[in-house]
Amino acid sequence: MTDVGESETLIEIVSPSSSTLDLNRYVNFVRDPAAGAIATFEGTTRDTFDGRRVVELRYEAYVPMATQLLAGICASARETWALRRIAVAHRLGTVPIGEASVFIAASAVHRADAMDACRFIIDEIKASVPIWKKEVYENGEVWKENKE
Amino acid sequence: MTDVGESETLIEIVSPSSSTLDLNRYVNFVRDPAAGAIATFEGTTRDTFDGRRVVELRYEAYVPMATQLLAGICASARETWALRRIAVAHRLGTVPIGEASVFIAASAVHRADAMDACRFIIDEIKASVPIWKKEVYENGEVWKENKE
């Protein structure tokens, strides 16, 4: 588990030996009496891809670089939107069907800021953070590529 | 508590005698092995408005009409985006600072659908559903009006 010390931003890349992401902890981290809105995004493991049955996903990361980039993405979000608190977590190792691989929570005084920031953060994670996912099927496996 | 019976859409207007919204129950309702994304929006009570200290919010609704309109909004969202499951809850009565008055969760195969639908639903709630909020200050109170 890697924490970045900025008091109102929590970034965690959760080691393969850990269990499920503790979503309540991240939501509670961003809860703030001055905020009127909390937006969250959770990426979960789907049971099918292009008609093939997915058994599980396996994630790995270049952890120190990924942590730095996540901190930079959160800092950019704060420059663009008026945010109170942000939590970003990405799980590594095996993620079974239906469980969260990535979770983002952002709080703000106004709802548009929280929702826009949440979307920006997941889009940036997909576009630039060195994390990889292998999709494991019943009869094979493949390293995925984010197309977007 | 008012439930709408469509199996993949949960709508609740939670009576004043109830406690906090059970956010986990709504998130778990929309969790789906076929979904790759869950977006949520939570509206919370802020401690200040225009510099005045807010003590609490008090909500009331025209419950049967609000329930119908919420069901219609969710149906519209399903027509526009490819969604799996939706949960919408609004609390009535007194909502203390920092607690949720409204909560929306939507799951979808792809993240843009979940996030767009979530935003559409909260925007539509604010624009058209007959629910009212009174802001209670230390020295006064006012019925609010959604400007947006």
Next chain:
Amino acid sequence: SEPSVKIEVLFFAKAREITGLPDISLQVPPSSSAGDCLKILLTKFPRLEEICNSIVFALNEEYAPDSIILKNGDELAIIPPISGG
């Protein structure tokens, strides 16, 4: 004689506070519109004047224009500016 038109009127939020009532039963002349009904309500509850330019109507749980004609048994809701969320 023309049939009487008896309706139920619901008050919410500031309208409820002004009238001190969540609802009343009201007899209105045949062919009255929602707007006509509001005029009757203003004679009973003059302080509704404070909000009568900002309210809208819902008839039987659907938003309706001022001009809509009331029928016997209708439920007419006085909807002050909403503020849910």
Next chain:
Amino acid sequence: SEPSVKIEVLFFAKAREITGLPDISLQVPPSSSAGDCLKILLTKFPRLEEICNSIVFALNEEYAPDSIILKNGDELAIIPPISGG
């Protein structure tokens, strides 16, 4: 004689699977670029050919162009197409 340039190379995802290693130490000629280093790696691990058109580099935890010159002690990561989220 010119100073030797010793770097650490990190492999992730498919690159790690192809090489069978998470990282190696590598001696490269002075003034080698990241792209030059990849050519050396291809002689050691010919199957990297499969992905060498799709990889990018990170030098000391920052994305870097093929042309960047390696210095002693650098950490060069081979980054196959990412797929986080």
